[in-house]
Amino acid sequence: MTLYGIGLGPGEGDLVTVRGKEILDSVDVVYSPGRLSRTVALKHVEESKIGDLDFPMTRDEDKLRTAWKAAAEEIAPQAREGDAAFVTLGDPNIYSTFGHLRRTLDAFHPEVEVEIVPGVSAMTAFATALDVEIEAGAGLSLREAANGHAPTGPDRMILFKVTDAPATHEGLVEAGYDVTYGRRLYMKQGETIITDDPSEIDERDYYTLAYAVKRDLNIEPATAKFAVDEHDSEEGEA
Known part of the structure; x- marks a missing residue:
């Protein structure tokens, strides 16, 4: 059994x-x-x-x-x-x-x-909840950020256990990250909050995560690009 x-x-x-x-x-x-x-x-x-x-x-x-x-x-x-x-x-x-x-x-x-x-994890479901696309070939690091910890280094991070959002936010912004927070994503218990303002979630809640991306990161969409030469463009106009 x-x-x-x-x-x-x-x-x-x-x-x-x-x-x-x-x-x-x-x-x-x-x-x-x-x-x-x-x-x-x-x-x-x-x-x-x-x-x-x-x-x-x-x-x-x-x-x-x-x-x-x-x-x-x-x-x-x-x-x-x-x-x-x-x-x-x-x-x-x-x-x-x-x-x-x-x-x-x-x-x-x-x-x-x-x-x-296996089950759907908030570590992956966050992308849909926050309307974030992690494009093909992109790196994404998973870090714990309890008690105001603000890990830095990778271009993109998903942080979990964000129990002191204002303190974590301060450290991430100083390190050059843009940050979006998600609280109780896909949970019936409690209020779901998605925000880039840490003051909206300043009370401690274990079920809070954040997506941090380097501010100067040049993100290329994961789509094919087709060059249209001048000859094709002229024929299309005709």
């Missing part, structure tokens, strides 16, 4: 993949690590099928290890005797809580089979 790590997407219930929906329908129990992922999962499964897990909001490594070990102890028997799912916003392998569970299972319950079902 199998434990499925299912990416629910950025937060809207209809952005769960078809594969993810099929597995949610088929498993015996669906474990959720938090309120937001639980809310999305409930769009697809009955509440009686949800198994809630308790993870402390702390950076204390001992407390976190204890919590993940307890979660693995709860999930392992279900995954040995039937099929279970652990759901997480975004993608299970991209800055996700699922990684902690998987490593704990590998250490204490190696007999549990694990399968990953």
